[in-house]
Amino acid sequence: MGKVVLVTGVARQLGGRLVRRIQREPDVDRVIAVDALPPEHHLGGAEFVRADIRRPTIGKVLAEHQVDTVIHMDVTGTPLGKRGSRASVKETNVIGTMQLLGACQKAPAVKRLVVKSSTSVYGSAPRDPALFTETTPPKSLPSGGFAKDAVEVEGYVRGFARRRPDVAVCVLRFANILGPCADSPLAEYFSLPVLPTVLGYDPRLQFVHEDDVIDVLLIAAAEPRRGTLNSGTFNIAGDGVLLLSQTARRLGRPTVPVLLPAVTWVGSALRATGITDFSPEQIRLLTHGRVVRTTQMRETLGFHPKYTTAQTFEDFARSRGPGLLPPDVLARTVDRLAALLPVAARESEERQPHGRRQGHSVR
Template structure:
């Protein structure tokens, strides 16, 4: 499918801004419209002349006018945020994520021109529990979902399923991304490994799986160019390998702060939030207790997309790109890493 006019939401953040920039450099794309309520990310600001920014709230009726007047045929919805602090609080976050998506989908539903919809979702929809499978497939349901961002993306996907029933003519793809990491993307996990002493629950060493920021952009751009029915549906997007939390702490050159599960974990959470890491929520603590990993074969086989970075490479690039200074002496760190390999 040749996308002629593409609308990208959430361009004030890295993923949306960088996706719009790459699409604007594609000669087959006539026009890229970036939408957000705040100033666009620097990646978007340096986009090709075919890209333009529209300051608009996707929850407002204006978004329908933008879609119709510009003749938009492809919508890439990245404006689903995992950070309550960046959204102005949990209530504002839910309003933007869920109600914003609902109203954007309503605008797409009533548009005669929209033929392609790509929605950024998250592996958080699977939750985290001690009864989880080794790998979540796209057909599996969460064993436990505590709320927060995971509940938001579950609601978002419910609205998308309703949209598909009403507009089966629109080729719709939902991408469930693993946790993003990289030098520039603002993810809820990025500040965690920057703490001098990283809180870890005693007796737990969860499996972690990441997707590099550039692979996230590449997946969205790749899907924008697909017109095959195989591209319709829900797909896990992540590096195929995993790493353990203990490995990540060592590779970041950090020391662990042992925390006893239970009331002590709540105390530690409040302390970490006081230190400035406001997104250290109960939902994140549960993830850092049980971890999560997803199967990625479906994206490779049906979408033809495979990430360029492994989980280990993603984490190392994040550490290098953020210039994280090791807390541990380098000699001790290298010895610990050798003992883990």
């Protein structure tokens, strides 16, 4: 008998892809796909069970099918298909995880748990370190939104691991997931015709390709290979970083710098019109950025992403089509403006009276 794998959050594209892919693993016998809503995509030969993980019925599903491996994908920052609300998403993230872990604790057959988390647990603050490791405490804990959900979820997972030390628990903290099928607030932001940015800031960003997300989830759910260990907490991201200004150039989309105090108002306006969920946590990310170290991902988990951060973004950009301006034209324009600014500043200074240029008032 092979493994019986239960996957939550299968109504979303990423969960559906994982279900279809994991069925091809030679050591997997059955896949139980769970979600509160029926998926619009096919799930291959998996058995779909319509169940809300916020309800105790999830325990019956685990017991009935003798599940030994659980992959918890239903931790997300956006409602499915624009339906629902922030409150319902938080309930699924937090209450749903509590119910699922409670059911796993009572299910003796469960031997492996994989949880999809996020690097947003580190927050984004002006005094952040250049690189976050898995053990780096955040300078400022997330105060709301999906980032706070992820922090709470991980807290419950740590409690479960203490109560069931016989279960191999793997938490994967993903950087911003992008790709042709990406469905996230950041993907919506990059799809805007003009990108609002915070004046005076050009944050460093990391991305992970959705194909690599599937591959690392398979590794985490499988028996560890020799010399690797797939239990613990791991940062997952593609090599390298991109500045926000570089992403705008590659998209061919102009930016509109906004003073930091006004960014919150812009975000509220975008949310009110339903264009994108420009949340406070996303504003902080687009102000201060976030970069994580992935040494443990490579050396301990044994995973090497196929896509770098730049390649991930290029694939995403191709799927979104051309922007308002050709990327090469936009890049040349930005470079010319950047070159002109020091010249304009120097000419302005030379036109001032000598005393004012030296910082003294002219009487």
